[in-house]
Amino acid sequence: MPTSKETLDSLRKALALVPDVAFVPTLGEYSVYSRGRLFAAVTNNELFIKASPETLCLFRDRKLYAQPGGIDMCRADADWLQDPEKLGEAVLYTLAIPTPAGRESAKKPAGSGPARGWLARLPWEKALACCAGLAALYFLLPYGALSALGINKGTKAGNFAVTGLHGEKLQLSDCGGKPVFLYIWETHSQLSIDNLPMIEALYASYKDKSVCFVPATVTSDFNSVVRGLAAAKGLKYPVYNGAAQFQPQRRSPMLYLIDHAGYIRKSYSPSSEDREKITADLDGLLRAAAVEAERD
Secondary structure (H helix, E strand, C coil), rough: CCCHHHHHHHHHHCCCCCEEEEEEEECCCEEEECCCCEEEEECCEEEEECCCCCCCHHHHCCCCEEEEEEEEEEEEEHHHHHHHHHHHHHHHHHHCCCCCCCCCCCCCCCCCCCCCCHCCCCCHHHHEEEEEEEHHHHHHHHHHHCCCCCCCEEEEEHHHHHHHECCCCCEHHHCCCCEEEEEEEEECCCCHHHHHHHHHHHHHHCCCCCCEEEEEEECHHHHHHHHHHHHHHHCCCCECCCCCCCCCCCCCEEEEECCCCCCCEEEEEECCHHHHHHHHHHHHHHHHHHHHHHHH
16 A cells, blocks of 8 residues: 555654655655665555664564665554654664665665755855764764753663563663663573673672663573573573563674663673673763762
8 A cells, every 4th residue: 555645744743853854755655864864664654664783672563674775674663653752762863873884775865965066055054064063973972961961862761571580570660760781682692601701790890889780581491491501600690581571682692781861872782802891881871870860
């Protein structure tokens, strides 16, 4: 069923917080760009947003759909379409993820390149350069500085609930006011197994600090496989069953660092060589939380 004009009008309103949105007809449907960068597609009156290992956790429906150009996308959550702030956060976070060269093969909106010649001759060129500089600062400045200006960089993490090896319950909302170390892993991932000593060392370093430590496995057989592994390895940190909350990751393991206000600040697939990087990121989150606490 072709996408209707009513759907496009509704999506334009829902994407009000995304700068310079352009809907470009593609094979009977629409590719959606922000300032010349593809981030979504509209097919059969539905919005699909570009997915990556870093953003997959945002979607309720994590099934991947191949869109024109061979780009994987996920269906936008229905509640996002009713809340421009939520949809805007998800899209801006998607746009903040670096794109490997040549990954996007879809055609950009007409005029995004040739316009440069006459655009540069206009008297408001300096104003445009200033806007571009401010946009660059958004991605380069530490988020603590941005938060001080009332700008939240990142997207809000949805609440979740997990259960530990001893039946203990934990929800993200229980971590209010603390940075969160959300580590999603699988027992059949060799990288996850190789990371076990690093995760234990990080837990030992931060267990007495204000960090909510949530290593959650998506291995389905929690009671036998995960318990057996934890016993065999003598794991001293909490292990949670996240199979009902999280889908297996395209990259395993995946680390999501969430700040004291509940915004996802970092997401990547760590290796055992990334301990210093993770430590620096966690220390940054702790400093930001301390500054916020002093301000209050």
